[in-house]
Amino acid sequence: MVISAAASGCTPKLFKGMDRVGSGKMTLSDKMFVKVDSQSVYNMQIDFRENSFAGLLVVSPGENGSLRTVFTTYFGMSVFDFEITHSELVVNSCMEQMNRKAVLSIFERDFRRLFGVYPYSKDLCKMKAYQKGSRDGYKVKTAEGKVCYLIDNEKGELCAASTAGCIKGADFKFENGMKGIEILHKKLGLKLKLDFME
């Protein structure tokens, strides 16, 4: 990672109160994602405006770094079944009401950011670094846009992230050792809440 003196700029909301300490290039670290080594089950609640829907999200590593994500109702019905590869989203099945390009792209983006299925994860990305106490912040310019990561160095884990964009933007919050995850799309009125179960 190359650190150099950086020109001043706007501090992202996520890094409020933090000091800008440098800029340069970096590769995205494993700490910036939720690791999926084996099949994991989350309780996922989707709140969209006044509506709410919950079920089980099963996340399973696939071949060549891909990710299988299956969302079912508690009662056993599959809501969606996606395979996220480095280059595409493969829709194995999806309920008709959710099978819209805009909806699918939201899930794809969110899961890519959350679980780190990126084609460019090994590439060097431009970044600005921030710091306060035990927390480090990184504003990274990726191929899909700017992403901010807030890392707690004491715990060695990601505590929050955010992505820019009016419609595409989302705020990620993590708690309980990254077992509790909240993804908020403020402009859309959409919230996904994931709680790790097994």
Next chain:
Amino acid sequence: MKRVFLFIATVFFTVSLCAQSLKPVGDEAAFRSKMQASASKINTIQSDFVQNKYMAGLTTAIKSSGKFYYQKEDKMALSYTKPMKSQMVMNGSKMMMAAGGKRNVVDASSNKLMGEMKNVMAACFTGDLKNMSSNYKMEFFEDAGNYMVKITPKDEKAKAYVAHVELYLDKKDMSMSKMVMVQPVKSGKKTGDYTEYVFSNKKFNAPIDASNFKVD
């Protein structure tokens, strides 16, 4: 999300393949009569259940469990305790799904498809097939310990969600021991995903607290 979406979202499950040892029932009329006679003696059913959802490519099944309740003629409830507390209740024409402190109630009386699906679900969970419409093909099989009723939708729309349902009835008391729902096979795959419900600790005709069927 629309109520119809939520209702339909919970109606369909997946079914699995039947055992290789099963053979067609010799006397279908006699079997139907026996099944109906057994169902007519049952006013209530309570049991434990385990739900396992099997999907190609997943290393382990997605497991849930809880309590099943049925009261003649039109009350049925699945109360899940693991991995999350949730409930699906059918009471009359209404169907309620509750989870995480939130409830959704759908009235099936205004929608023919929903009404039909409600009858199918009730028939599947109780083994009482008299209300099954002609939109379903039924085949009957047996092995040493069980009868198996295979229910296949004829309607193309229904077929998109369910390939077929298998009901396994214990020959000892004609009670349902297992139900399996199979999803249609997707292109490139050899078998459909399926969900099985295994029932145990069954109690018949014991009183059931009405709160188990509350929808409002």
